[in-house]
Amino acid sequence: MTEYKRKENIFLILLALFPISSLSFIHNLPQVLGHASLSESRRGLLPPIYADRDQNVPKSSPDLVVPDTFVLSGMAEDPVAEELSNANMLAIILGVATDEEVNSLVWKCLGYRQPSQQTATGEGVVSWTNSKCFPKWRERFPEPPDLVGVTRIYSKEVDGPVLKANQALVRTIPMAHKQSIRTHLRPIGFNGFKLDELTPNKTRRAQCANWMIYYREELWGVSIEELVKRKEQDVERENLAIREAGESIKVAKAGVLPRDSYRMGDQKDGASDKP
Structure with missing residues (x-):
């Protein structure tokens, strides 16, 4: 029995023995059961509760x-x-972070922001902005999409949009960064999951972490203008290499993020998967 389950059982026994009014600790119920408030857990002050999370440690x-x-x-x-940090990426992969927290951190990296606004009545109104998003990504996803599958329902109707959004994110990772988890997390002891350990949720968490490591190494703190400039320079260098090799094909100047082997005709209907 987990520590959380033990505390929950104690609480239920107390409810059965005493009237609610006599339980002076009721206002501290989250602390009694071992919960941190959302704001506290998001600041990293206390760990969010994740039942039997040690079961997520790979064999x-x-x-x-x-x-x-x-x-x-x-x-x-x-x-x-x-x-x-690598520790935060590991927390995502091993289930220390909730699905909602994983989504939120990826959204921040993609450029979505959620400023709080005060109405005339003083009530807080929360809305998403996308002005800092990568242009191509913003065109396709004006609102932040679920990238993990918070419902854990994997029917086509419910999970289809989640799968497509996650796949779109993965496609923005250049080939040179596809193994970022192995490169950066293996040195701290993470050797990956075996095939029989994987679930859709674990797979998507790992894909999100892999993308954020790429973001950290190549995109973090770089302006959109600078990324466009780098993309153009990459295209020019690759076109030069192609010409020197005697090939006539040209590299497309599509998208903002660099992508290995991205050439004309790779995308159907001229669409770009770049953020």
């Missing part, structure tokens, strides 16, 4: 230390180093 990494916290700062702010 190939029996001595892997599971992170105790997941760092997520305010959604109106730009990503910070602690949010993009």
Whole structure:
């Protein structure tokens, strides 16, 4: 029996024995049951509750230390180093972070922001902005999409849009960065999951973490204008190499993010999967 389940059973027994009014600790119920408030867990002050999370440690990494916290700062702010750390990526893969927190951190990296606004009545109104998003991604996803599948329902009707959004994210990773998890997390003891350990949720978490490591290494803190400039320079260099090799095909100047082997005709109907 987990510690959380034990505390929950104690609480139910107390409810059966005493009237609600006599339980002076009721206002501290989240603390009694071991919950951190959402704001506290997002700041990384306390670990969010995740039942039996040690079961997510892969068989190939029996001595892997599971992170105790997941760092997520305010959604109106730009990503910070602690949010993009290897420990935070490991917390995503091993289930320390909730599905909602995984989505939120990827959204921040993609450029979505959630500033709080005050109405005339003083009530907080939350809306998403996308002005900082990568242009191609913003065209396709003006609102932040679910990239993990928070419902855990995998029917085509419910999960179809989630799958497409996750696949679109993965396609923006250049070939040179497809193995970012192996490159950056293996040195700290994570050796990956075996095939029989994988679930759709674990797979998507890993894909999100892989993308964020790529983002951290190549895109974080770089302006859209600079990314466009880099893309044009990459295209010019690749076209030069192609001409020197005696080939006539030209590299397309589509999208903002670099992508290996991205050439005319690779995309159907001229669409680009670049953010």
